[in-house]
Amino acid sequence: MKLIAGSALFLILTAFYPAPTDKSAGNGVDLPQVQTPTFKKDTVSISKFGAVADGLTLNTSAINKAIEQCNRIGGGVVLIPRGLWLTGPVTLKSNVNLHLAEGALLQFSDQRSIYPLVSTNWEGEDAVRNQAPISGTDLENIAITGKGILDGAGDVWRMVKRSKMTDDQWAKLVASGGVVNDKKDMWYPSEQSFKGANMAVKKSGQPMTYYEGIKDFLRPNMLSLLRCKRILLEGVTFQNSPAWCLHPLLCEHFTLRKVTVKNPWYAQNGDGLDLESCRNGLVEDCTFDVGDDGICIKSGRDEQGRKRGIPTENIIVRNCRVYHAHGGFVIGSEMSGGVRNLYVSNCQFMGTDVGLRFKTTRGRGGVVENIFVDGIDMTNIAGEAILFDMYYAAKDPVPQHGESNELPEIPVQPLSEGTPQFRSFQIRNVTCKGAETGILVRGLPEMAVKDILIENAVLQSRKGLVCIEAENIRLKNVALLTPAKTVMQLQNSRSITLDNIRYVDKADLLMHVSGDRTKEIRLLNTDTSRAKKAVETASNVPANALTMK
Structure with a gap:
């Protein structure tokens, strides 16, 4: 099979699937041009505001003062020089490029008490959480650039499943402190974390005193950007996030270029990138090695997401690599505001649980449509190479030992605003060496997965094609190389x-x-x-x- 080289992407776009194209991607279609920020050359070092690179001094005030001063004089560059800089939560400002020099390590503190509770968003709904290590709201013209590292100290926030540890790792974790549940299968970093995990926490709408008793449970996302425009993340490494790592929400015109995101493979909710209700973006030449979904597209959850009604749209993802994630490229499951006009090309997924993962469930509502994928290469996929699943159950995509992944008998339900839809996908030029299942399509009895083209694929897997409750699905020139x-x-x-389906003799x-x-x-x-x-x-x-x- 000959793959289309470079970014010669999506050559066949029919009137039935109207979608704009991005000329910069070389495919002849016009997407809105992604606007990138520009900055004054003025540079101020955090050292001039009293920051000390000794790994002991808490530099929160110095860093934030440098950002505020740079913003007041009309913007420019705030430099974090080489060295180990300890800090609490950092707040970005408009027209400021936070630049980490090569050799700079911005280490966020492991003292949970210095992150105040704030009203924010969690998994697609309004929520109270701890303030993100780095955040910005209603900003324009912002960037984080350079060759340095930002570390979110996620180990002091995350609970850990026993099943994801070796005996030695588990023993060391338990000996470090924290709380183990009665079943001895989950470790929590504190009593507050354990308490929050074992109660039906109301995400929002309660007095702050309600949340103070379970503060440690309310893990923040590492980078939280809300209603921001013209964003650039380039060159830097984000690692060890408490929950999701990069979370732009309701943002426009963002560029992620040559960014690395790293989380332990066992990191609960350790997503790499979650684009939620965002529009006009480019993600290119990035690397994700994380504990949950790698590159994930969202647009709000259930009733709140439908009421917001803002889809994620006009996004290009190209030349990216994903390791050890639950999914390589993912849409959902919080997609209640809709997703449309996505272009994914020339990416590699290695050791992920699922390759192309499109997930939703009853109650979400929302329409996902006009998704174009071209040139995906995968190895060692634990679950499905290509998955459309409308029965997402909010658990690991690959069952733990002793768990069942069989679909229960579920009766037809009436159509409603909570009925989700997947339709109009074109997936071309895919190779996968090693997976549990090549292609799994699992729609609802009342709402089939519709209008899917998979063309030019070679999938080596234990199972071939499983197709349930689907409509207008076309496989053309697909090799399903399975011993099943x-x-x-x-x-x-x-x-x-x-x-033209090919298979083993x-x-x-x-x-x-x-x-x-x-x-x-x-x-x-x-x-x-x-x-x-x-x-x-x-x-x-x-x-x-x-x-x-």
Whole structure:
């Protein structure tokens, strides 16, 4: 299979899937130009405000004073020189570029008490949390650049599952302090953290005294940007975040370039990048090695997200690498405001639980549409290489030992504003060497996953295709290289075209079809003689549901 080189992306865009294109990506389509910030050359060093790089002095006041002064004089560059700089929460200001010199380590304090409780947002809803280590609200023209490192001291905030530790690691963790639950399968960094995890915490709407007793449980995201415009993150490394690492919310015109995000692989909620209700952005040449989803697109959760009604749109992601995440490129599950016009190209996912992960659940609502993916290479994927799942259960995508991942029998529900939709995806030129399942499409009985094209793919996996409650799905020139007895399984799916499907010799069964709502299944240009049996249909499949040519 020959991949399209560089950023020659999405060459076939039909009138049925109207979507603008970005000329800078080389694909001939016009997206709104992403505006980048510009700054005065004036530079001020935090050292001039009394900051000391000894790893002991708390430099919160000095750093924030330098940023405030730079903002007052019309903007410029605030320099963090080489050295180890200890600090509490840092607040960004408009027209300021916070520049970390090579060799600079901005170490956020592990003293949880110095991060005040604030009204903010958590997982798509209004919430009270601890102030983020670095944050900005209603700003314009801001940047964090350089070759330095920002460390969020996440270890003192995060709970840890016993199943994700070796015996020696677990013993050291428990000996360090904190609290272990009665089942001895979860460690918490403090009594407050343990208390919060074991109560039904109301995210918002309560007096601050309510949250003070569980303050340690309310972990902050590391970088929180709210309603900001013209943002640049370039060159720096963000690591060890308490919860999500980078969280732009309701932001416009952002660029992430050559950024590295690192979290321990066991980091609970340790997402790399979460773009929520943002528009007009570019993410390129970035590396994510994290404990939850790598590059994630969101737009609010359930009723609050639908009421906000602001989709994430007009985003280009290209030339990025993701390691050890729950998902490489992810949409959802908090996508209630919608997602549209996303372009993902030339990315590598290595050792992630899922490669391309599109997830939602009943109650979310929202429409995800016009998603274009081209040139994805994956290795050692623990779960699905390509996943559309409308039954997201807010747990790890790969079951822990003893857990089941089987879908329970769920009856049809009436359509409502809480019914989510996935439609109009084009995925081309994908390779995967090693996965549990090549492609899993799992829609709702009342709302199928619709209008999906997967073209030119080579997927080596333990299972091939599983397609449940789907409509207008087309696989063209797809190799499903699996040792499974059944290469493809279709259930209650409609208007499915399987064109030039390749598979290993002497497969027991090429395709199993079931479900009384199954119809218009077309198997085209496929050599069925290489399988011991071409097709098996369950007794409840309507007559003439399958066509083979």
